[in-house]
Amino acid sequence: MIAFYTDRLSACPGEPVQIFASDDSGGPCTLEIARVGADRRVFDTVAGIAPGHHPTPDNADTAGCDWPLAHTFTIGSDWPTGYYDLALTNAAGERWHHFVCVRPARGEKTAKALLVLATNTYHAYNYWGGRSAYCDVGALMSGRKRLPDAMAGAIGVLSTRRPFPQAIIAAPDDVPRLANLRPRGFGERPWASDPTWRLRAQMTPYDGSAGFLNKWEHRFVEWAESEGIALDYATDRDIECEPAMLDGYAAVMVVGHSEYWTAGQRDAIEAYVDGGGNFAIFSGNTAFWKVRFDDGGASFICHKWRGFEDDPAASADAAQGTHLWSHNAFARPEAAITGLTFLFGGYHRLGLCAARGQGGYTVYDSLHWSLAGTDLYYGDLIAPELPLLGYENDGCRFTFGSDGVPRAVPTLGVPENLEIVAIAPCAFGEEPGSPYPPIIPPENLDIIARDVFGDPAYATSPGIIRGHAVMASFRRGRGEVFNCGTTEWAHALAARDPFVTRITRNVLSRFGID
Template sequence: MPPACYTDRLSVRPGERFVLHASATGPCRLEIARIGAVRETVLRLDGIETQDLPVPPDADRDGCGWPVVTGIEVGDWRSGYYDLVLTDAAGEAAHHFVCVKARAGAPGPRTVLVLATNTLHAYNYFGGANAYCDVDALMSRRLPLPEAMAGAIGRLSALRPFPPLLLSAPADMPRLVNLRKRGFEERPWAGADPAWSRAHGQSPYDGSAGFLNKWEHAFVAWAEGEEGLAFDYLTDRDLDDDPAALEPYGVVLLVGHSEYWSGPERAALDAFVDGGGRLAIFSGNTGFWKVRWDGPTMVCHKWRGQTAEDVSDPERTHLWSHPMFGAPEAEITGLSFIFGGYHRLGLCAARGQGGYTVYRADHWALEGADLFYGDVFGDALPLLGYENDGCALTFGEDGLPAPVPRLGVPRDLEIIALAPCAFAEPEDTGYRPLIPPEQLDVVAKIAYGDAGPAAQARVTRGHAVMASFRRGAGEVFNAGTTEWAHGLAAGDPFVTRITRNVLKRFGAA
């Protein structure tokens, strides 16, 4: 087996210690580097003794239980994402990471980026399965997709490695978006380069989370490089463990795919904004699923949350929009994936425009962006793809879109721009489905109080929405798409100006 490793924790402060567990052959070298606009190596260790160990049964659920091979005391390292690279004598490498938080009580940036580590745990299939699927059975073709999805697990251990393409994607790994529109009668596909995916044995879940060469990395490289900005860093779990984690900050950034929130994390974000904080969301599918932590295990039963757990338990897991919680995510994000969906993926908006159409050109986020009513921006990238959030909407007599205040969507939400999305692929098209099916009856019941065919069809017709609103003493901006950071990486002038406007207004720049 190639080398593999994991840490006992994903978040540390300077002066604290973490340990590395590993399976490898012979003496190994460990390199630790901060990943931002540049790679900054902070530590190298040689001669780490290891042994080649099997992956235990149910490692996905129970962890690997491998021995500690070394312990690391964190020096005076600045806050950020740190790549851990364990290389064996043959030159094969394994990656893991830690998030270094700011030193307690030390003065620093007033902006914090919360890494979407819960999403990473949900997609982690090391040992076999993740919250979506028995991925090993799917990739080995032992089971077709529907049967493999039945093998999804609801308890996911953090004490195991991550698959390489999920955690440490190479720079040329394709995006989860179709870069061009589907041609006439062309067979649908999913992803920027299906040939690359086949050649590298990429699973359907590898592109959905992770830092290296993905959304958060692209955002940080832009911010630290071109803009000269400095942020502190936390993980999702930090908001779970420490109710005061956000107190030192005035701005919170969520980037890429912040899909899974625990109850304490949600409470921390609610309190932060209500108390005057600014929440800038450059993410899609944000806060969609409710999870909880049980020691080193993330509990995430997804659709099975109504049946797999005690219905009287207030911490059971399901969609945040489910009425049993009384706290739909749109109350804090303004938008929901329920009213959005996929764009340029499979048959979901397969010939979609790939960018936003501007409606409120006078909105503060568009100041100086040279954008006017009806303009489309981001279409050449494409800016819209993979997963996008939206809201139910209508058009007023002024010809502008207005929110329908349903499922927590704020009545005063200002819709800046939008584009059509699809929550699911249409049925009976003659083409093979490519996107794992959602439980449309459950979603329709939650969104419209009706699980019938007409309501299910209504769910499939959504919009990606860029919007802002005020809540309590604070304010929220939501870009509404997972792909926003790719616009920054590409140097798109519209995306860049809008991002600058948001960060400046919120006090992050």
């Protein structure tokens, strides 16, 4: 078997990247470095790398692999910014993938827009060595534990010094979307995505939720490059470590599943928007969890639901805790910067969550600037046949005005000046008491009711799981935020849906990306 990881996930031209590898084939390995966008372009090939075989420690998921250095390469001065696939092939023909985000040269910008890769989400789902922030995946897939017990084995300290599972970081081109492409039939048992494909590919329930290749970010980049839209690239960690890098961009954007944010990353994006920057969110479940890095970036801290019980740093300083951004201890719900929250949204066309859902947004504010030239009017559905909606979606509470347009209820950080464009029902969890076995892992509604809403009794209210996906925008400081409200937006762009394409172009044009 061959596997490897790097000392960093991003680098600028002229900077070194170190590879730490293990291979039991006994022969030399070849490294291929290729930028992946609308096409795959190889920038370097290095032969004769001999990593040798090194065991994976039992605690690799929390403490890392500590493998010796196998090779160092330098980012070329002529390598354009982007996502670079690193593929190491051994003498037996086995191949392992990792990646590096190539940023523009320090102090330079090559585009008006910055795409922030959701690498914190990659870390949270990484179960190399057995466990992730979600589950003891190794025990689940081997059959040693059933799902509830395996989920109880999730870890809150995750090493960044280990490989990524290949189904996360190098999914095949035909990996299915995290959405049921058709409504559930009468009396039909609920399902999630394409269970037959996943069983055949031996994918875990967590493989589809993170990663670039053939997932949301890749699909968005393919579309952008085909439209002639230039992008600079950075990672979540870059934004935290170098917040000034945002200065001067007309727009910053996140795509797909930007679920995990550090305090430093959030500080940087808020300062950028308040100072006049534009923030485009083509994502769902955005900024849901507060996380942090320790040990100079070697440890990713993500205790999730046990963010205060299991974290010594949180005991000393609540601000260091890792939990829901909407937790009352932080007094800083994510909707204050995103406009929306997963707590008021949920799932669509997945399991029993809106299993017969409409699949697209219903337009309410047809005069909103994002719909200019779309030929969309009040009551129209946006891309239901794709479907546009699926997997995870963000929303808000609202009432209706006398003009029939929904008005945001300013609660849990949702801004009063939020302009709601379109909505669709979704669910934060599956209905209790149904005759079907649950598919979506249940959220900890008791913790949400107590620590977010301050009312333990709310955990049993139907309203806690009944929500809406929302597309909206709002002004903040001297800047503006647009939020598409769903993870699945990029798939609609990949399908060349004319309505979603025009809306996206309207957002980019308003935000100075022509």
